[in-house]
Amino acid sequence: MSRPTPKSFHVKSFGCQMNAYDGTRMAELLEAEGMTVADSADEAELIVLNTCHIREKAAEKVYSDIGRIVKKARGSQQPMIAVAGCVAQAEGAEIPRRAPAVDIVVGPQAYHNLARLVADAAEGRRALDTDMPAASKFDALPKRRRQGPSAFLTVQEGCDKFCTYCVVPYTRGAEISRPWAAIIDEAKALIDAGAREITLLGQNVNAWTGEDDKGRLQGLDGLIRVLDGLPGLARIRYTTSHPNDMSDSLIAAHGTVTKLMPFLHLPVQAGSDRVLKAMNRSHDVASYLRLIERVRAARPDIAISGDFIVGFPGETEAEFEETLAVVRAVNHAQAFSFKYSARAGTPAATMEGQIAADVMDDRLQRLQALLNEQQHGFNLATVGTRCEVLIERDGKRPGQRIGKSPWLQSVIVEDGPAIGELVTVDIVAAGPNSMTGAIVAGQRAA
Ligand code: 5AD
Ligand code: SF4
Numbered sequence: 001m002s003r004p005t006p007k008s009f010h011v012k013s014f015g016c017q018m019n020a021y022d023g024t025r026m027a028e029l030l031e032a033e034g035m036t037v038a039d040s041a042d043e044a045e046l047i048v049l050n051t052c053h054i055r056e057k058a059a060e061k062v063y064s065d066i067g068r069i070v071k072k073a074r075g076s077q078q079p080m081i082a083v084a085g086c087v088a089q090a091e092g093a094e095i096p097r098r099a100p101a102v103d104i105v106v107g108p109q110a111y112h113n114l115a116r117l118v119a120d121a122a123e124g125r126r127a128l129d130t131d132m133p134a135a136s137k138f139d140a141l142p143k144r145r146r147q148g149p150s151a152f153l154t155v156q157e158g159c160d161k162f163c164t165y166c167v168v169p170y171t172r173g174a175e176i177s178r179p180w181a182a183i184i185d186e187a188k189a190l191i192d193a194g195a196r197e198i199t200l201l202g203q204n205v206n207a208w209t210g211e212d213d214k215g216r217l218q219g220l221d222g223l224i225r226v227l228d229g230l231p232g233l234a235r236i237r238y239t240t241s242h243p244n245d246m247s248d249s250l251i252a253a254h255g256t257v258t259k260l261m262p263f264l265h266l267p268v269q270a271g272s273d274r275v276l277k278a279m280n281r282s283h284d285v286a287s288y289l290r291l292i293e294r295v296r297a298a299r300p301d302i303a304i305s306g307d308f309i310v311g312f313p314g315e316t317e318a319e320f321e322e323t324l325a326v327v328r329a330v331n332h333a334q335a336f337s338f339k340y341s342a343r344a345g346t347p348a349a350t351m352e353g354q355i356a357a358d359v360m361d362d363r364l365q366r367l368q369a370l371l372n373e374q375q376h377g378f379n380l381a382t383v384g385t386r387c388e389v390l391i392e393r394d395g396k397r398p399g400q401r402i403g404k405s406p407w408l409q410s411v412i413v414e415d416g417p418a419i420g421e422l423v424t425v426d427i428v429a430a431g432p433n434s435m436t437g438a439i440v441a442g443q444r445a446a
Pocket of ligand 1: 054055165166167267269307308309338339340341342343
């Protein structure tokens with residue numbers, strides 16, 4: 001049965017920053033096709049649910065979202081529904097079987113075909129694409145558009161590490177690095193479109209490797225140094241990194257590249273060598289702590305962030321306490337922590353010793369209390385410093401703006417600097433989640 005081609009759309013992204021990047025690229029693509037961004041999800045003629053599969057009942061959330069959309073539309077024309085992202089990749093044709101309201105299923109490596117899939121769905125044809133083609137989707141995507149002062153740029157995708165708890169190697173495929181020239185072109189386009197900060201993204205971003213314009217093999221630090229030379233760009237960040245890919249030259253870059261911000265997200269996941277081995281992490285606690293020491297030697301003020309999983313199968317109370325000990329040893333500026341969530345198809349899902357929910361709840365609470373305390377401590381320690389803040393958005397009150405410090409803290413300032421302006425600020429107060437800054441007079445030139 002054919003239906004009108006949608007004229008407006010809404011993209012809702014869940015999960016990681018790479019998904020946020022994909023969501024932005026899908027929106028750019030639909031706009032290039034002549035569609036417009038709907039004022040709200042309720043008014044959109046096409047809704048793209050860009051899903052995440054990493055933990056919890058992510059797939060279930062998608063189905064309840066779809067149910068909600070269908071219910072809301074009752075009586076009027078139901079919007080076209082596309083399921084994109086990692087649930088689309090993992091569940092494929094199962095999605096329209098379970099939720100017949102879904103018109104399109106498109107995986108993370110296939111969304112450059114979204115416009116064709118929309119046309120197919122409008123004609124009443126089956127619209128499912130979860131291929132992982134050898135040719136890059138990036139080549140088929142339109143040029144970057146204005147997206148605000150801080151932009152994401154995916155340079156690497158996929159994962160070959162096969163941590164035993166993780167779905168990413170299955171949903172995002174093998175590790176691939178985008179070519180040098182394509183990345184630099186996209187960075188320049190982003191800067192032309194107003195970006196002042198670029199965050200290089202990858203599931204294992206520091207595994208990026210490629211040949212530069214002279215045919216020399218480069219690592220992520222090579223890319224960072226080239227970006228450092230691009231006029232108009234003020235800040236460079238990268239995420240997420242794996243400890244095993246933290247090369248000497250990348251560590252050194254933290255001490256020498258001016259635009260590289262003093263922030264490193266370097267997940268350790270757990271603090272027991274036995275658990276790390278069962279996770280197939282291929283690093284131990286001691287090597288991780290040495291790495292952190294070397295990074296701090298290169299850049300003493302660097303803010304360290306990480307990810308932690310509590311309740312991995314077989315984790316004992318004593319092993320969990322080793323995680324607390326690592327957290328104490330590192331002292332984080334911020335971190336994410338999660339209860340282990342069994343993912344079908346991963347080795348850990350069928351391991352002995354799955355941990356009871358109440359034990360996981362208790363461990364997560366204790367870990368988060370410690371991490372929150374460290375984050376607040378880090379924030380308090382920056383009070384009294386003078387730093388630059390990149391203004392990103394309006395605050396609640398008139399004239400109030402919110403930006404980011406070099407250490408990725410949210411900083412609230414008054415006096416209405418423009419979005420995209422880099423202002424010099426004295427940090428005057430710290431909360432658990434944000435800072436208050438006073439703009440230094442005469443320091444407003446961007
Ligand atoms: N259960 C809980 N947390 C997970 N992560 C990845 N897979 C799982 C899982 N099965 C966490 C890891 C990773 C972050 C992105 O999500 O900490 O670094
Ligand atoms: Fe979620 Fe992983 Fe997919 Fe990102 S790559 S959306 S974290 S499952």
